[in-house]
Amino acid sequence: MVNAAHTGQNGWTSRIRSELTRGFPGLVFGDSEIESRFRRDYFQAGVRYRILMLALGIVILVATVVPQTLLSVPPEVRDVSLPLQLFVILPALAISLVITAARGLQRYSGFAIFATGILIGLAVMRMRIVAHGADYDVPMEYIAVIVVSAGFLGRMRGRKLLVLALLLVLILVGGEVLYLPADLEDFYRVGANLTLIAMSCIGTYAYEHAMRLNWLNATLLEQLSTQDPLTGLPNRRALETALRQHLRHATRHQCVIGLAIVDLDYFKLYNDNYGHLAGDDCLRQVAEVLQKSARRPLDCCGRFGGEEFVVAWIGNDPAEMQSMAELLLDRVRALDIRHGITPAADSITASAGLFTIIPDKSTSLEYVMEMADRMLYAAKAAGRDRVVTE
Ligand SMILES: Nc1nc2c(ncn2[C@@H]2O[C@H](COP(=O)(O)OP(=O)(O)OP(=O)(O)O)[C@@H](O)[C@H]2O)c(=O)[nH]1
Numbered sequence: 001m002v003n004a005a006h007t008g009q010n011g012w013t014s015r016i017r018s019e020l021t022r023g024f025p026g027l028v029f030g031d032s033e034i035e036s037r038f039r040r041d042y043f044q045a046g047v048r049y050r051i052l053m054l055a056l057g058i059v060i061l062v063a064t065v066v067p068q069t070l071l072s073v074p075p076e077v078r079d080v081s082l083p084l085q086l087f088v089i090l091p092a093l094a095i096s097l098v099i100t101a102a103r104g105l106q107r108y109s110g111f112a113i114f115a116t117g118i119l120i121g122l123a124v125m126r127m128r129i130v131a132h133g134a135d136y137d138v139p140m141e142y143i144a145v146i147v148v149s150a151g152f153l154g155r156m157r158g159r160k161l162l163v164l165a166l167l168l169v170l171i172l173v174g175g176e177v178l179y180l181p182a183d184l185e186d187f188y189r190v191g192a193n194l195t196l197i198a199m200s201c202i203g204t205y206a207y208e209h210a211m212r213l214n215w216l217n218a219t220l221l222e223q224l225s226t227q228d229p230l231t232g233l234p235n236r237r238a239l240e241t242a243l244r245q246h247l248r249h250a251t252r253h254q255c256v257i258g259l260a261i262v263d264l265d266y267f268k269l270y271n272d273n274y275g276h277l278a279g280d281d282c283l284r285q286v287a288e289v290l291q292k293s294a295r296r297p298l299d300c301c302g303r304f305g306g307e308e309f310v311v312a313w314i315g316n317d318p319a320e321m322q323s324m325a326e327l328l329l330d331r332v333r334a335l336d337i338r339h340g341i342t343p344a345a346d347s348i349t350a351s352a353g354l355f356t357i358i359p360d361k362s363t364s365l366e367y368v369m370e371m372a373d374r375m376l377y378a379a380k381a382a383g384r385d386r387v388v389t390e
Contacts, residue, residue: 259312
């Protein structure tokens with residue numbers, strides 16, 4: 001939020017718009033920053049389901065291990081299947097679960113689930129081949145279950161799921177063709193498995209595509225609702241939210257917050273003389289100056305309304321903040337926007353009211369704003385084109 005309050009939001013909005021226009025049939029955005037933000041959010045939205053899927057996998061595995069020790073599974077099958085289940089599949093599922101649940105490891109979750117899927121696929125086919133020698137059946141359907149689970153519950157992204165599915169199809173078909181005798185019934189079962197796998201991939205594609213569209217629209221909407229359309233700066237609502245955060249930060253760390261209200265001088269005259277469109281252009285240029293003056297992560301600026309802007313800094317030195325406010329007005333003056341009829345100067349100038357304080361818990365944003373407003377009033381009364389602070 002703090003960053004959103006001072007970064008170039010107009011650029012971000014148009015980048016999102018261009019993704020919407022361009023489309024994303026390959027399930028990847030052209031803009032790498034947008035892509036990585038989407039991936040992060042997509043993962044976060046699905047992480048609970050991933051954990052559920054892995055926990056379910058562990059429960060089902062344990063539920064199939066117990067009967068094997070009690071029922072009359074041929075010993076040669078059990079001798080292969082039990083170690084595979086207990087020492088390969090179970091640890092792989094457990095490790096994936098830990099990686100997915102642990103915040104610091106989550107970036108490896110996709111890879112862990114992918115590798116687990118391949119391992120389970122190989123283990124199933126190995127058990128199936130051994131079982132066939134003992135005239136016993138280990139269902140190949142587990143292979144399709146892996147793809148369905150990874151896609152629908154594991155929220156694996158479509159492209160990765162496609163690769164996993166292709167590898168599992170290779171393992172399934174390869175195992176059946178190379179190691180098991182041709183059998184009409186198994187032929188139909190392979191067909192049914194392939195259909196299920198294909199449907200999971202298509203379903204996951206459709207789901208992710210809808211999620212991407214939804215994410216772009218929601219992000220765009222959020223940007224538009226917090227952004228001033230003329231200047232691209234945070235609007236009053238976003239600004240107040242950011243300022244409250246800054247105030248809390250300054251209270252917690254007992255540092256100085258400096259809040260400046262910057263107001264253009266004789267702007268009504270400018271509008272009346274040069275027209276509203278020229279006025280708009282002037283506001284845009286001033287906004288750019290303000291944005292450049294509040295680039296650090298703990299700075300923030302926005303358009304409070306009309307020709308009034310707010311800039312806030314956090315630091316330790318009120319005198320430095322006064323210099324920054326003065327520099328800001330110098331830069332507005334340096335824009336050299338002709339304003340022949342201002343009594344203050346030949347070009348557009350601004351006045352600023354700066355209030356600095358080390359806030360405590362009782363310091364409200366309203367109080368800080370009111371104090372800065374009083375300073376602004378004093379700056380106007382003293383002849384404009386200046387910073388007034390306490
Ligand atoms: N072009 C343009 N003008 C705006 C916009 N928002 C507010 N204004 C104008 O800003 C002017 C503000 O005028 P005043 O509040 O009288 O202040 P001022 O003329 O700058 O006088 P001082 O602040 O006392 O120096 C009004 O004429 C508004 O119409 C905008 O988005 N675009």
